Amino acid sequence: MRCVADETNKRTLPTTGWAVLGLLSFGEELSGYDLKKRSDLSLRFFYSSPSFSQIYSELKRLEKAGYATSRRIGHDTGTRDKRVYRITEEGLAAVREWARQAPVDPPVLKHGPMLRLWLGHLLEPAQMREVLLRQRDFAEDMRLRAAADAEATQADPAWAYPAVTLKWAERYYTSERDLAAAMLHDVEALPHHRPSGPDQSMGLPS
Structure with missing residues (x-):
């Protein structure tokens, strides 16, 4: 059969x-x-x-x-x-x-702001700054929410591991917030002049 x-x-x-x-x-x-x-x-x-x-x-x-x-x-x-x-x-x-x-697969990073940063040569400096500021603020908001939810779940012993996982999330978004702030500093340190052509901006031979 x-x-x-x-x-x-x-x-x-x-x-x-x-x-x-x-x-x-x-x-x-x-x-x-x-x-x-x-x-x-x-x-x-x-x-x-x-x-x-x-x-x-x-x-x-x-x-x-x-x-x-x-x-x-x-x-x-x-x-x-x-x-x-x-x-x-x-x-x-x-x-x-x-x-x-289940196998412990590595996380797949699909990071929209990083993709935008990678294409920063196509944006105006003010636009790139706005992307990074939004990411920084988003990460801070998620950090605060994760911290609040972690505290709320601590009262229930059955949710001990979710509470610990939420602490991990809080630390992760703290890192994301700080990385966005660091990237903002790095971008602002770049020369304001931006080449107009993709070959020039990528350092490729014309």
Whole structure:
């Protein structure tokens, strides 16, 4: 009989699926809205916060795999019922194995401001300065948010490791802020004259 790849095999889950399952691994019964809030509280600082559509898509995949179950619950206040999800024993074992066995891949850096800096010869000095100032301010804002969320999660012992991860995020964005400031200083130290032609600006022979 021909072997057909089973879509529910744990090895077929995308990383976003493991992230959603990981959010359920803390033991609480959560709705899609709750998962999005938890994701914004932690994942967005170091990976990516999935959209609502991604979350619900992964929840369907997890249910099909037997890694999560769901049920509808009502409200005494008359508001609409909602569906909540809980991890299964099989799901907990799967995400534990993934966390233990998944290769530690190096992070992929896709840094928009660095790409703009690389193309700085095509910008006016004031434009390049604005890019770096925005990056510096963005990094500082993320640093403050990560610090606040780290402090907020410290009260819950179950979130000890997310709290430590948020401290890592705080230190990362501190570094990003300082790097942007250093790059701003370096750019401002460059000669104001900028060659008009790409061959000249790149130091290539004409």
